[in-house]
Structures are given as C-alpha cells and as structure tokens.
Amino acid sequence: MLGIDPGTLRLGYGVVECRGTSELRYVECGVISASPRDPRPVRLAEIGRGLRDLLVELRPNAVAMEEAFYGKNVQSTLALGEARGVALFVAGEQGLAVSGYAPATVKQAVVGHGRATKDQIGYLVRALLSLRRTPEPDAADALAIAICHARAASAPRGRGA
Numbered sequence: 211m212l213g214i215d216p217g218t219l220r221l222g223y224g225v226v227e228c229r230g231t232s233e234l235r236y237v238e239c240g241v242i243s244a245s246p247r248d249p250r251p252v253r254l255a256e257i258g259r260g261l262r263d264l265l266v267e268l269r270p271n272a273v274a275m276e277e278a279f280y281g282k283n284v285q286s287t288l289a290l291g292e293a294r295g296v297a298l299f300v301a302g303e304q305g306l307a308v309s310g311y312a313p314a315t316v317k318q319a320v321v322g323h324g325r326a327t328k329d330q331i332g333y334l335v336r337a338l339l340s341l342r343r344t345p346e347p348d349a350a351d352a353l354a355i356a357i358c359h360a361r362a363a364s365a366p367r368g369r370g371a
Contacts, residue, residue, distance in 0.1 A: 211363075212270035213356030214261075214308075215348050216293035218250055219243065221257045222348030225268055226339065226356045234360055236339040238268065239349040250289065258296045265304045273301045274359035276351070277310040311358050316351075319358035 215222035225237035242260035244253035275298075278291050301308050314324030320338070321330050332350040336343070338357060345353060 211272040211274060211356045211359055212265070212268065213352040213354065213359065214273065214275040214297050215351040215355060216275060216290065216297050217348065218253050218257070218289045218293045219246055220348050221261060221293065221297065222346075222350075222352035223261070223264060224335075224345070224349055224351075224353030224356045225270060226353065226360060228360045228364065232364060234339060234357060236341060236353075239345050239353050241346060241348050250292070254292060254296045257293070258300050261297060261300045262303065265300065265306070270306070272309070272359060272363070273306045274309045274311060274355050276316060276355055277312050279313060309359055309362075311355060311362075316354050316358045319361050320354045 211226055211228065213224045213226075221242045222239075223242065224239040227235040227237055229235060242257050242264070244256040248256070275294060278287065278294055298308055317326040317331065318324045320326070320334050326334075328347045328350070331354050332344040332347060335341070335345065335350045335353045335357065339353065344350060
C-alpha cells in the first residue's frame with residue numbers, strides 16, 4: 211500500500227506491504243520535490259509526473275492519503291486541495307481508488323492519540339517498521355498514512371443488519 215502526504219512543493223510517499231492481518235514490511239519511502247521558484251501549476255505538474263512514475267514502478271494495490279483539513283490560512287488550504295487533486299487524478303489514471311484519513315485518525319492509528327507531534331510520528335514509524343533511521347518528516351507522515359490504512363483494512367468488520 212502507498213501512503214501519500216500531499217503538498218505543492220513536496221509530496222511525501224511511503225510504501226508498506228501487509229502480510230497477514232497485522233505484520234507490516236517496509237518497502238520504500240521518499241519525497242517528490244518541485245522547485246519553489248516555479249509557479250504553482252508547474253510545481254503541481256512536476257509532482258504529478260513524479261507520482262505517475264512512482265505508481266508505474268511500484269504498482270501498489272491500495273493508495274491512502276491524508277484528507278484535506280481547514281487551516282487558519284485559506285491559501286494554504288486551497289494549495290493542499292490542489293495537491294490532493296493532482297494525486298487523486300494520477301491515482302485514478304492508474305485505476306487506483308484512494309482512501310482518505312483525517313490527520314487525527316492517522317496519528318491515533320500510529321501513535322495512540324490524535325495530537326501527536328511530527329517527532330513522535332517519525333519515532334513510532336521507525337519503531338513499527340524496524341527502520342535504521344527515522345525518515346524525513348514528509349516521508350514519515352506518508353508511511354504513517356500507509357500504516358493507518360493497513361490497520362483499517364485488516365480491522366475486523368462488524369456484522370451488518
């Protein structure tokens with residue numbers, strides 16, 4: 211599964227493999243970056259191309275992304291929405307549906323509470339996946355999203371009426 215932490219300058223990605231109902235194996239993580247000197251449409255196109263190449267190479271069977279949230283800065287919120295739109299479009303091109311998770315849900319799934327710091331997320335992602343080093347923050351966030359999705363997908367489902 212591929213977790214995505216979208217942004218207009220940096221898109222974090224993290225890939226984990228789910229074995230059975232609870233065992234996760236680290237595959238890859240990193241950041242797709244664009245130049246801050248370029249206009250936003252050019253940056254978004256660059257990030258979209260990088261994500262497309264990544265999806266073609268890694269062929270994930272599931273994609274999860276942090277849901278947009280309303281921040282104090284309206285322009286930042288709009289930019290995040292644009293970055294999410296590019297990621298949704300590229301995933302859709304590859305025939306992949308995207309599951310979304312609120313930031314607090316991701317933090318709860320990885321750290322155990324919804325107000326975790328970036329450092330706490332990085333530390334727990336490193337521990338959960340037995341990594342030698344803590345990934346950079348955008349990649350750690352993306353891995354946390356993938357872990358959240360893996361746990362949600364393997365959670366027992368209640369019986370419908």
